[in-house]
Amino acid sequence: MTAAADELVVTQPSVSAAVSSLAREVGADLTERLGRSIRPTPAGEAFAPYAADVIGLLEQGERAALEARELAARELRIVAVTTAAEHLVPPLMQVFRERHPDIGLTLDVGNREHVFRRVLDHRADVAIGGRPPDGDRLVGDAFRENRFVLITNADDPLADRRSVGLAELAERSWLLREQGSGTRTLSEQFLASHALRPQVLTLGSNGAIKQAARAGIGVSLQPRVAVELELGSGLLGSIGLCEQLPARHWYALRSAVGPVSAAVASFMAFVGSEDAQRALDAWAVSPTSSAGGDL
Numbered sequence: 001m002t003a004a005a006d007e008l009v010v011t012q013p014s015v016s017a018a019v020s021s022l023a024r025e026v027g028a029d030l031t032e033r034l035g036r037s038i039r040p041t042p043a044g045e046a047f048a049p050y051a052a053d054v055i056g057l058l059e060q061g062e063r064a065a066l067e068a069r070e071l072a073a074r075e076l077r078i079v080a081v082t083t084a085a086e087h088l089v090p091p092l093m094q095v096f097r098e099r100h101p102d103i104g105l106t107l108d109v110g111n112r113e114h115v116f117r118r119v120l121d122h123r124a125d126v127a128i129g130g131r132p133p134d135g136d137r138l139v140g141d142a143f144r145e146n147r148f149v150l151i152t153n154a155d156d157p158l159a160d161r162r163s164v165g166l167a168e169l170a171e172r173s174w175l176l177r178e179q180g181s182g183t184r185t186l187s188e189q190f191l192a193s194h195a196l197r198p199q200v201l202t203l204g205s206n207g208a209i210k211q212a213a214r215a216g217i218g219v220s221l222q223p224r225v226a227v228e229l230e231l232g233s234g235l236l237g238s239i240g241l242c243e244q245l246p247a248r249h250w251y252a253l254r255s256a257v258g259p260v261s262a263a264v265a266s267f268m269a270f271v272g273s274e275d276a277q278r279a280l281d282a283w284a285v286s287p288t289s290s291a292g293g294d295l
Helices: 002-008 012-026 042-068 082-087 089-099 112-120 182-193 206-214 224-233 262-271 274-284
Strands: 031-034 037-040 074-081 103-110 126-129 138-146 148-153 174-176 200-202 220-223 236-238 248-255
Touching: 002 012, 037 042, 074 082, 074 089, 074 112, 074 262, 082 089, 082 103, 082 126, 082 224, 089 103, 089 262, 089 274, 103 112, 112 126, 112 138, 112 248, 126 138, 126 262, 138 262, 138 274, 148 206, 148 224, 174 182, 174 206, 174 220, 182 220, 206 220, 206 224, 206 236, 220 224, 224 236, 248 262, 262 274
Parallel strands: 074 103, 074 126, 174 200
Antiparallel strands: 031 037, 126 248, 138 248, 148 220, 148 236
């Protein structure tokens, strides 16, 4: 309540009164006390996404009205998981801008949880990331395969073998991202599906994970696009597993709620086009295109 009051530049009792008024209008308590603080009730949790849609759509509507009156430049707000932001989005932005020079582009970066929340709250127009969350509030299409590889240090003797059983890695430390990361979720599901419970070390970025793997601290499942340079230059090794690695794709997504702007429609159509695929293929073979990234 205090944080909301500060953001709205009103008093805390005013916010409390507004929430109470909203609860009466909805017909259900939206918050409840927990010690000295409050938390959403189940009704409040259910109502919150709709409130976010309303607020976000109003802000989008204001922007659309200004754009229609030519009082504001057309803008497309992209949000992407960091691996995509570093290895996929730059060539997409470059080619899209060449075709639509009148549309300004911005890019926000974060992990999977952050990315999808930004689009669901209408604070971003399109998202580039991995498999979308369950539900029908986001729509979009897969536009490119996202292959994974198990990385290790370059001198690991297992990297010289054609095929290694996952059980041989039970005593190794597995390097995972923080909670909310797509690669962490994928890694945990992969290990659980094979009844493997190794020691886990949590690191805050894919860049840190790559350096830890290079130092021989552990192994890690990583998107191949994020480690191509290190594998090609011999800084990292990879372990070929007998078990099949998960199959994933990169997605372009938008909110399913509200009207679709011309800029969003143009970008969604472009991402799935042959021009976009050619741009991504050319970027993938460029020696300067790969950098440390996070998913």
